[in-house]
Amino acid sequence: MTAVVELKNVTKTIRGRKIIDDLSFEVEAGEVFGFLGPNGAGKTTTIRMIVGLIGMTSGEIAICGKSIRKDYEGAISRVGAIVENPELYKFLTGYQNLQQAARLTKAITKEKIDEAVSLVGLTERIHDKVKTYSLGMRQRLGIAQSLLHDPKVLILDEPTNGLDPAGIREIRDYLRNLATEKNLAIIVSSHLLSEMEMMCDRFAIIQKGKLVNVQSIASEEVASDKKTYYCDVDNWNEALKLLARHGIQGYKHEKGIRILLETCQIPDVLRLLIDHDLLVFEITPVKKSLEERFLEMTNTPEVASNV
Template identity: 55%
Template structure:
């Protein structure tokens, strides 16, 4: 196992009768990232998470957490994990603080100072002594995260954490997860069917469809900075621009956009040369922009159009 990998899935499979819920899933989750399991409802995300944390047995395969196999060293491996599967369950008649004290007693070495630390980290210091029954869903979600990281796990797993949250609550959760990776050094695995939220929340996503891994995509990185991208040029004379580019660019790759400009695939270092060609030809340039594909575009492209929310 690489020192840069926190979680490994190797041919993880779950069958119930003739149905295959998860089909030979193999992937690596890097340390220090927010990693997403993305797929439509019923894709196998929750089943995969249940197998990772030992709530459901595997039909085949291996899960390795921070170098520890869950089949060979289950208890030791689970000390590396904090998780909320589906919904955070709390004692509603107790205060938030009393809930954390109760959970702290289940783990060795969790001090009062650590409890106070996680309360500050998730931003509940002003409401922590109120009973949980008075908490909003977003506050309960934050309390659940606090409980899950009390024992300083290396890996935090959250199953559909944004379900039921309003936009402000979703943004707060997103900020807390980013703080966890930066301040606590925790790696986070998040599952969701919400494309827009995963795009904002995650560093990398694994796209799962019908129990199979379709692809793993990096988000918010410069890994593709040198690769070809679609570039839009806003010009006063698109026809003259195409004529000026003949000999440099294959004309079949150039698209005229509403007579206001042209779009064509270029590598980053080609863009200045194209701009210089337009200037030499006396063509006015009003703007340029890269037309990057959204996560939604990428998802629909590689899954053949299966829809998610």
């Protein structure tokens, strides 16, 4: 994949206070990139710098190799963005809103408008007035508006705010589809960790303006060769006593017993349990949720109430 958004040592200082502190990361074409952090961490400030709404104190931001500082017009022409809420004329139809937006950019044809409408699934309602739209439909119309000029990057700040579960799922599905079909780099800022886990390919966590970590949703960074497994057996107490005698610590869990093993130990543990007439129904690796990983990386339990 190719990096289409690059932040290098970006810092923002306001009244002597560092709001963003030496932030660096890259976003690749075709991926949905989550931007996470507690309230006040600097997510929206960073997004505003990427789209040029506020300047950076130092550092560099490049879109498709073009510098926001040195070639703002060239860089921002590759970006579509909704910061907070899409701005729409509610007394006009969805289609009329897109026509108004199209006037701001040269060479946007009727075919391009129709393509954007189709991509976000609004074909049947596009000629209705926006005031009749649900919040989810307005978000989708805002995304269509952001896609008219064929951007390489789509940036959405809290796109699921105020949506019901059905609306959240709609937006999630459309963003995944856009990343795949259009090879877009999509940056999504949100505090809904469960939704980000289903939507994103990778995520960055910032706290107090600093980058904490960048990880893939699919993989976890493991500090050792051992992983935690759930093992469902017919007699949990006997299994725990047996494993303890062989130097393997475990404890009860609602899904069975929970044990820490190296991969090469699994066949031996299964054989040990079976040889002692214990029935093993299942053994599965424990996958930490994005919420657990977030709290581990930020290392501040009180953050949970602000996420």
